[in-house]
Amino acid sequence: MTNKIILRFSIFLIVVLASFSAIAQNSRRVYQSHKMNGNQLELITNDGNYEIQFYNQNIVETAFIPKGEAGKGESTAVVLQPEQTSVTLIEKGNELQFLSEGMNVTISKSPFDISYSYKGRQLLSEKEGYIKTDSTENIDFTIDKDEVLFGGGARVLGMNRRGYRLQLYNRAHYGYGTHSELMNYTMPLVISSKMYAVNFDNAPIGYLDLDSKKTNTLRYESISGRKVYQVIASDTWEGFTYEFTNLTGRQPMLPRWSFGNFSSRFGYHSERECRATIDQFLKDSIPVDAIILDLFWFGKEMKGEMGNLAFERDSFPTPEKMIADFAEKGVKTILITEPFILTTSKRWDEAVKEEVLGTDSIGNPYTYDFYFGNTGLVDVFKPKAIDWFWNIYKGLANKGIAGWWGDLGEPEVHPAGLQHVNGSADEVHNIYGHYWAKLVYEGYQKDFPNQRPFILMRAGAVGSQRYGMVPWTGDVSRSWDGLKPQTEISLQMGLQGIAYMHSDLGGFAGDNLDDELYTRWLQYGVFQPIFRPHAQEAVPSEPIFREAKTKALAKKSIQLRYQLMPYNYTLAFDNNRTGLPLMRPLFFEEQNNKELLSVSDTYMWGDAFLVSTITDAGLKEKEVYMPANSVWFDFVSEKKYEGGKSYTISTEEDHIPVFVRGGSFIPMIKGMLNSKNYSLENMELHYYHDMSVTAGKGHLYNDDGETCDAFEKGKYELLSFCSAFSKSKLKITIATEKGSNYKSLNKNVNWVIHNIDKEPKKISLGKKSIDFIWDKELKTLRFKGNVTEGNQSVTIKLR
Incomplete structure (x- = not known):
């Protein structure tokens, strides 16, 4: 036997033994006893304890606590307190059944196994359950071979994400198009076409494996943390989103002006430029409700000044008056902020003195280089840092700032060696944006209790909606390929509780002047949660700076957005009360139609509107499926269509295909220049x-x-x-x-x-x-x- 063959055989043997060791460790898990603690079932095994508890008849939580660990720890995702749910424990020979009125948890004593069903419908079962390897802690399940899987946060993979091993590490993908496996907002959450979800309630980084090896296996892998998951199930998709947001929290109502048009770009360099821009909107009678100031409000240069967090008085000489003048016109002012305090910024010494930054292993501020300069990072988990950061927001809010744009909050660069007050960077990376939004939201509750905050951020975690977070889809390519996946991202995130996911209308990355693309993107924007054109400044994102025809088409879309404000605001209310997304997949309409599980380019906007995007240049016609059990009317031509089949729809220059369900009521208002006149x-x-x-x-x-x-x-x-x-x-x-x-x-x-x-x-x-x-x-x-x-x-x- 040659040395090369011996080496290969040795490697093979090591892999096999390692795999066997991991499996055998779990296969040797032995049931020893069980007991009830109130409504909680505790299972004692040879290597740890399980705690199984119902939150209500639709939601059950399972926690595994290995021997030597103190408890299951605190959740960052869950806010629901377990309800007084009627539960039953039945012991019959080798089997325990722990039941609510809806959910059944079945435990086999030998061989040890846990499985879940809902109203007699089998959901999934632990395969090897909890396994600890040298580098990860895993939980895996057996799933059906035909299930379609959604979730994992924001990705561009097609609606069915089964077959992917998804990294759980929030990271920006600049200029993405029709495929992106890792983006700003990841979540350890999987949702099945069988109308159930598993939320792996743990913060540290890891992977979510959606049957990548085609063995009907769902696996969660993490570097450390809680061995806790919830299973949520329902009879309907509406019921599912209700229960999931019942568990993780619901979006507070946004201020009504949030549903208007935003003036935004990267970025406005001066007060004079801001004033001229808003004046032009008013001169052109194009409705506008807010202006967003990118990083030049605190410095003239792109690099070296992040962290100043105060107006640059040379280029913004009278910001208080500018903000007040805009407010008088019904226009709100929003500022960008980032959690990075550069060593060259005017607040560096203050941040070091106040001890508000993440540290190295011996407690000194951890500094490192990234695109904008040499920096430290605000520790948003540290009470002292929370107070310091909030006081900056509070001071600016007292000057009239009406909303906040939190950028780079993944955080964009987050070295593994950086220590936060509650753990290492890798342990808290994926909840950094979540806690940043919490900081701002709770600051408003304390100091501005009568003002609804507006919190625009691109990274968060499971449950960030309860802190009013309004996320966007990141630095999308300004191209047709960039437009194509926008509905997929928003529909997926709506299923996961994040109903306000939206895109930079027109596309962000790249100096591509394409009037047709811009027009189609804004026409889609009428029927997505936030209407906010935004882009790199070489090609203007604001309609007022486009050529006459494009401006007129954009104006028509914006005017329609304002006409629909009563309807859209009602969608926001419904989401606030029930968790129902504003944008809904077609399979909400036909729950047994498997073909609709992959459709994302046509969707429901609320209950009344069916919207189909145009994402190809020069498209003359498009196939649109009309959901069954309804009749549909073209929103523009009034033509009637019977539901349950597809139609070839001729496209028009001034609108995308939009239809209204027969029997719908649509409240509208005409003539608004901004929501001040609502x-x-x-x-x-x-x-x-x-x-x-x-x-x-x-x-x-x-x-x-x-x-x-x-x-x-x-x-x-x-x-x-x-x-x-x-x-x-x-x-x-x-x-x-x-x-x-x-x-x-x-x-x-x-x-x-x-x-x-x-x-x-x-x-x-x-x-x-x-x-x-x-x-x-x-x-x-x-x-x-x-x-x-x-x-x-x-x-x-x-x-």
């Missing part, structure tokens, strides 16, 4: 009638757009709409609900009823006949009515 006093209410729809419903939420917890404080109104159709009579009812501390205005409603193909005989508001206008060509019926408190009804007698 009022429902004169509103349009569109209803899409079809003879096949015997009952329709919708609702409209309203408050002052700025009070925190307005709903909880009774400072709101809620209008509920219902339609009933039978025997040529369409009856629409409006019911009003007013919070105990809210004074509502009477509303002059301009009704628009769609798909009325013959002139009605009579329209009555209550018992009073009213005038109407019927458009034969458009098949629309228009009339006016006044909505006051209480219930009202409109009856339309059709021919």
Whole structure:
């Protein structure tokens, strides 16, 4: 036997023995006993204890605590307290069954095994369960061979992420396009097409293996930390998102101006440039609600000045007046901040003196080089650093700053040797952005309790939505390849609780002047959570600086965005109350249609709109699937389509394909230049009638757009709409609900009823006949009515 053959055989033998050792370690796990601690089941084995506990009938948590470890530790993801759920423990021979009304945890004593089912539907089972190797701690499961897997945070892999081993390490991917395995926002969370999820409730870096070896194995690998996971299951996708956000927290209501248009670029160099830009928006009558200042607000140069965190008075001589002047015009000012304090910045000595930076192994500030200079990093986990950083935010907020852009918060460069107060860089890297958002959010709760914060950040963790985080998809390529995956990222993140994921409209990276691309991206932006064109400045991101035709098309999209603000704001309310995403995959509509599990370029915007993006240059037509059990109307042409099949849709220059579900109510407002002028006093209410729809419903939420917890404080109104159709009579009812501390205005409603193909005989508001206008060509019926408190009804007698 040659030396080379001997070497190969030795390596093979080592690998086999190592694999056998890892498997054997777990295969030798022996059940010894069990006991109940209240509603918690404790299993004692030869190498550690399991603690299994229901949060409610849909959510169960399993924690493994190896011998020698004190406990399971604290969660950074979970906020739900276990409810008083009815549980049952059944012991029968070799088997234990621990049951809620929905979930069943089955434990085999020998060989030791744990499996999960929901209402008789098998979900998954531990394969080898917890395994400790020389470098990692793993938990693995057996899954079905046909499951489609979502999750893992923000990636560009197609909707089905099965087959990938995903690194869990938040890291920016500059200029990405149609494929990205690692991006700014990773999560140790997997969601199955069987409507369940496993959340590996642990912070340190690692991997999430979604059956990469095609052995029907799901595996979580981490360098250290908690051996804890939750299984969440439901009968419906709506129920799933409700339960998952019940567990991890729900997004607070954003200020209403957040749903308007942002003026943003990398970046505005001076106060004069900022003022001129906003003046041009107003001159062109293009609605705008906010301006975002990138890093030049605190320094003239791109490098060497990060961490100053104060206005550069040479280029911004009167920032307080600028902020106030913008506010008078209804325009909010947002500042970028980063957690890096450069050694060349004006705050370096202060940061060192106050001991707010991550350290080396002996307690000195840890410094290192990255793109912007030599730097330290704020330790956002350290109470002293939290107070220091927040006081800077507080001082600027007192000057009128209305929102914050937290950039580079992965953190972008985070050396493994850097120590935080609660662990090494690698142990806390993936929750850094989460705690940064928490710092800002809780600062507002303490010092500005009546102001809703706006917190734009690109990196977070499971549950960051509860701190009001508004994430974006990172430094996407300014190209058609960059536009293509934007819906996939947002739909995936919405499933994972992060409903406000959105993109730099028009694309960010690269000096590509493509007017068609820009137009199509902004048309998509109307139907995504935040409308914010942003890019490197060589090619302008703001519509006011584009050529006339492109500007006009962009203006039309922005105006539509503002017209839909009542509808969009209601979506935000629904998300706040239930966790339901604003953007929803088509499989929410047809839960048994497996073909829809891979679709991302067509999606639901709320319950009423079906949106299909255009992501190829010069595209003349597109196949669009219309979900079954509904009829659909082209939002522009009014053409009707039966659901349950695909249609070839001809594309138009001034809009992307958008359709409205029959039986939907769409509240709209016209004429706003920004949300400062928002009022429902004169509103349009569109209803899409079809003879096949015997009952329709919708609702409209309203408050002052700025009070925190307005709903909880009774400072709101809620209008509920219902339609009933039978025997040529369409009856629409409006019911009003007013919070105990809210004074509502009477509303002059301009009704628009769609798909009325013959002139009605009579329209009555209550018992009073009213005038109407019927458009034969458009098949629309228009009339006016006044909505006051209480219930009202409109009856339309059709021919």
